[in-house]
Amino acid sequence: MPASDYEILDPRFKKLVNGNASVRQLYTGCQWAEGPAWFAAGRYLVWSDIPNNRILRYDETDGQVSVFRQPCGNTNGHTVDRQGRLVSCEHGGRRVSRTEFDGSITTIADNWQGKRLNSPNDVVVKSDGSIWFSDPSYGIDNDYEGNQAESEIGRCNVYRVDPGNGKIEAVITDMVRPNGLAFSLDESTLYVADTGATHVEGHPAHIVAYKVAANGKKVSGGKPFAKCTAGLFDGFRLDEQGNIWASAADGVHCYAPDGTLIGKVNVPEVVANLCFGGSKRNDLYITGTTSLYMVRVMVNGAKTY
Ligand code: MG
Numbered sequence: 554m555p556a557s558d559y560e561i562l563d564p565r566f567k568k569l570v571n572g573n574a575s576v577r578q579l580y581t582g583c584q585w586a587e588g589p590a591w592f593a594a595g596r597y598l599v600w601s602d603i604p605n606n607r608i609l610r611y612d613e614t615d616g617q618v619s620v621f622r623q624p625c626g627n628t629n630g631h632t633v634d635r636q637g638r639l640v641s642c643e644h645g646g647r648r649v650s651r652t653e654f655d656g657s658i659t660t661i662a663d664n665w666q667g668k669r670l671n672s673p674n675d676v677v678v679k680s681d682g683s684i685w686f687s688d689p690s691y692g693i694d695n696d697y698e699g700n701q702a703e704s705e706i707g708r709c710n711v712y713r714v715d716p717g718n719g720k721i722e723a724v725i726t727d728m729v730r731p732n733g734l735a736f737s738l739d740e741s742t743l744y745v746a747d748t749g750a751t752h753v754e755g756h757p758a759h760i761v762a763y764k765v766a767a768n769g770k771k772v773s774g775g776k777p778f779a780k781c782t783a784g785l786f787d788g789f790r791l792d793e794q795g796n797i798w799a800s801a802a803d804g805v806h807c808y809a810p811d812g813t814l815i816g817k818v819n820v821p822e823v824v825a826n827l828c829f830g831g832s833k834r835n836d837l838y839i840t841g842t843t844s845l846y847m848v849r850v851m852v853n854g855a856k857t858y
Pocket of ligand 1: 674788
């Protein structure tokens with residue numbers, strides 16, 4: 554058992570992991586792996602290989618990996634909505650799209666006030682069906698993971714798509730490069746990672762906690778929740794106890810709801826994103842640069858679908 558797979562920094566973390574469970578590499582051969590999303594009924598995981606403009610699929614039943622979609626608009630973050638449909642952030646397509654049950658693809662958002670989005674990065678669906686996504690510039694900064702272009706909006710915002718009328722509102726306009734995002738279990742807090750340090754030297758690499766308004770449509774405040782101690786936070790998810798499992802340069806960092814870094818899962822590559830999967834949502838799938846990893850943990854992921 555590689556004890557080095559974990560760093561226990563607080564006794565609370567000991568209960569969340571099993572020292573016998575090692576981090577397994579399930580696939581390698583990506584250029585930049587991102588955006589894992591688990592499909593419970595099909596027992597498979599899809600994830601993005603952004604520079605290679607493809608979505609891959611890992612089949613839990615036989616361990617096989619195949620190409621799910623290529624080209625795919627250089628997808629980045631994914632989620633599964635409350636109906637079980639794939640929602641994708643597309644760098645190349647500069648939109649958020651949804652794959653319908655019949656396989657057709659619908660545009661959810663591609664502009665704000667008539668200006669094209671930059672390059673949607675990560676997305677979550679709230680229990681009311683609203684779709685919240687970040688729109689930094691990484692997919693238009695160069696041709697590596699999208700198509701180089703000027704920002705029409707000139708800012709990097711977080712947006713909310715109304716489930717009723719499809720209207721797109723900017724809900725966070727004060728971040729430098731908003732990136733991964735997730736709601737607290739009771740949806741009273743929206744956590745958002747800011748990777749602005751890639752563009753503004755010295756900008757804090759942190760997750761910010763915003764208070765969600767009573768009507769669930771706006772956020773306010775914005776208090777630093779946790780500062781990254783290795784590289785930058787990118788995507789993250791919550792378990793059903795409210796702990797935050799966040800991507801970082803040396804693996805996955807786990808934060809208690811009070812913001813304490815309680816432990817780490819060490820991964821041999823820079824981690825960009827993760828999600829819980831498996832029939833019990835206790836398999837932590839991790840996209841780490843060239844590879845897909847998985848480790849079974851002792852806590853279940855928050856139920857978001
Ligand atoms: Mg991201």
